[in-house]
Amino acid sequence: MAVIETRDLTYTYPGATNPSIKDVSVTINKGDFVILTGPSGCGKTSLCRCFNGLIPHFYNGKLEGEIVVAGLNVVDHKIYQIARHVGLVFQNPENQLFALSVEKDVAFGLENFAMPRNEMRKRVDWALQMAGITELSERPPHELSGGQQQRVAIASVLAMQPDIMILDEPTSFLDPVGAQKIFEVINELNKKLGITIILVEHRLDLAAKYANSVIVMDEGKVILNGTPREIFTSEEARLIGVGIPKATRLYQQLKQHGIQLKNVPVTTEEIANLLREVLKHD
Amino acid sequence: MIEAKDLHFTYPTGLEALRGINLTVDDGEFLAVMGQNGAGKTTLVKHFNGLLKPTKGEVLVNGVNTRDVSVAKLARNVGFVFQNPDHQLFSETVEDEVAFALKNFGFEEVVIEKQVDWALNLLDITQYRKTSPFMLSGGERKRVALASILAWDPQVIILDEPTIGQDYQQKEKLQQFILQLNAQKKTVVIVTHDVEFVAECNPRVILMSQGKILAEGIAEKILTNQKLVAQASIVSPQITQIFLELADLGLPTDVIDVHEATKILLARLRDRR
Numbered sequence: 001m002a003v004i005e006t007r008d009l010t011y012t013y014p015g016a017t018n019p020s021i022k023d024v025s026v027t028i029n030k031g032d033f034v035i036l037t038g039p040s041g042c043g044k045t046s047l048c049r050c051f052n053g054l055i056p057h058f059y060n061g062k063l064e065g066e067i068v069v070a071g072l073n074v075v076d077h078k079i080y081q082i083a084r085h086v087g088l089v090f091q092n093p094e095n096q097l098f099a100l101s102v103e104k105d106v107a108f109g110l111e112n113f114a115m116p117r118n119e120m121r122k123r124v125d126w127a128l129q130m131a132g133i134t135e136l137s138e139r140p141p142h143e144l145s146g147g148q149q150q151r152v153a154i155a156s157v158l159a160m161q162p163d164i165m166i167l168d169e170p171t172s173f174l175d176p177v178g179a180q181k182i183f184e185v186i187n188e189l190n191k192k193l194g195i196t197i198i199l200v201e202h203r204l205d206l207a208a209k210y211a212n213s214v215i216v217m218d219e220g221k222v223i224l225n226g227t228p229r230e231i232f233t234s235e236e237a238r239l240i241g242v243g244i245p246k247a248t249r250l251y252q253q254l255k256q257h258g259i260q261l262k263n264v265p266v267t268t269e270e271i272a273n274l275l276r277e278v279l280k281h282d
Numbered sequence: 283m284i285e286a287k288d289l290h291f292t293y294p295t296g297l298e299a300l301r302g303i304n305l306t307v308d309d310g311e312f313l314a315v316m317g318q319n320g321a322g323k324t325t326l327v328k329h330f331n332g333l334l335k336p337t338k339g340e341v342l343v344n345g346v347n348t349r350d351v352s353v354a355k356l357a358r359n360v361g362f363v364f365q366n367p368d369h370q371l372f373s374e375t376v377e378d379e380v381a382f383a384l385k386n387f388g389f390e391e392v393v394i395e396k397q398v399d400w401a402l403n404l405l406d407i408t409q410y411r412k413t414s415p416f417m418l419s420g421g422e423r424k425r426v427a428l429a430s431i432l433a434w435d436p437q438v439i440i441l442d443e444p445t446i447g448q449d450y451q452q453k454e455k456l457q458q459f460i461l462q463l464n465a466q467k468k469t470v471v472i473v474t475h476d477v478e479f480v481a482e483c484n485p486r487v488i489l490m491s492q493g494k495i496l497a498e499g500i501a502e503k504i505l506t507n508q509k510l511v512a513q514a515s516i517v518s519p520q521i522t523q524i525f526l527e528l529a530d531l532g533l534p535t536d537v538i539d540v541h542e543a544t545k546i547l548l549a550r551l552r553d554r555r
Contacts, residue, residue: 040421
């Protein structure tokens with residue numbers, strides 16, 4: 001079942017001469033884990049802003065084509081109506097956090113939904129725990145490190161248990177172990193709670209193994225849309241600078257030298273297993 | 283040359299961020315500072331241009347104690363690009379942003395123009411010269427911040443998380459550019475969590491943990507040392523992870539580069555035939 005559907009979506013920011021999104025037609029199904037990638041400035045963030053109604057309601061500008069999210073026509077519904085279904089974790093956590101304590105920031109969205117106090121307490125604690133920041137609950141967000149702020153931003157969206165979660169480079173300030181933990185949390189939300197995930201990411205090495213679909217944008221257009229395996233082995237993806245995971249790169253290098261592995265690997269485990277077979281058989 | 287001698291720093295809140303750092307960064311060197319969130323990486327590099335002054339110990343930049351000079355004076359030699367470009371950008375157009383420091387340093391108009399053109403071109407943002415930096419994407423804003431520092435051609439360039447928001451091609455360009463700067467005897471210090479970027483550049487790495495230097499050495503040695511990697515909350519590059527899984531078949535575990543990995547595997551498969 002489609003939870004996001006766009007047809008010929010084109011958007012131009014106010015005052016801009018060229019559209020930032022051009023003729024985008026995509027379908028995202030319930031329970032999908034989608035990676036949205038492409039060169040810096042290609043329109044990824046703008047497309048995410050369409051998914052939760054920030055475009056056109058907050059940014060104004062000119063929106064053409066159709067977009068339906070969680071059954072709601074985005075143009076005809078208010079941001080707060082769409083927000084019940086779609087949570088967006090911003091690229092820069094400082095643009096999202098504003099309360100005097102982490103706990104209050106996480107509770108903010110729920111307060112707006114007028115959730116009963118007990119339930120709110122439970123939700124906030126759960127979200128803090130999922131994001132691994134229970135011990136920071138009393139701290140002011142602006143005093144935290146970039147990585148910690150990213151976790152708070154994730155928790156505050158998580159608390160609302162949206163049907164669709166959009167995360168715009170959610171681990172860019174985190175150390176690799178911290179990033180891995182966040183990806184695992186996101187994966188759990190997807191696999192256990194069935195939340196649809198849209199992850200904007202350049203570092204596909206880290207995220208590829210969780211996704212069932214990859215959308216590649218370039219200059220405002222969607223140029224590739226398929227499974228991670230299809231995308232990572234396509235020549236177009238390489239040419240526009242998509243960061244192909246090393247496991248897939250190694251597979252390609254070996255292929256160039258006449259060694260053909262049985263499948264296209266996306267993760268280190270996959271290629272290690274394939275290599276093990278070849279090395280043993282020879 | 284930058285020297286830190288028994289450098290300690292405690293924030294006014296009482297947080298002991300640096301606890302006895304001894305480090306020398308030579309001219310023309312490429313150094314990557316890595317480690318866990320909160321390890322003190324950014325605090326350390328903020329001492330290199332005098333933004334922070336040691337609580338104890340000292341930092342010398344080209345032999346001059348950072349306590350004895352103003353940040354403005356140090357900045358002429360040491361450029362600092364912040365982690366978050368929004369902490370740095372403020373002008374109405376990209377062009378003004380990049381020209382700002384050059385004007386402050388009192389360069390002639392012709393020189394400013396030339397330098398601005400050069401920096402915009404280098405960072406692939408010429409098409410945005412009349413655009414407000416705040417209209418640009420996160421990755422593009424990061425490049426504007428970088429251009430505004432490179433434009434005045436400092437001797438030492440400090441980049442805090444330069445690869446955030448950058449696609450693969452931009453990262454490759456950054457790598458080539460850093461090597462070019464090194465060839466001109468300029469020093470580049472980056473703070474980064476991007477293990478794959480470091481694996482491709484193979485610079486000297488210092489690994490920090492809890493305000494101290496845990497280890498230092500060439501990336502190939504540091505990033506493939508499983509004990510150090512775990513202690514510093516980083517992970518080994520993917521190529522290393524693949525080879526580690528195959529260690530029982532006698533493959534080396536200190537490989538970080540995809541081309542070297544290919545060579546080793548090909549040799550291995552040929553031997554068997």
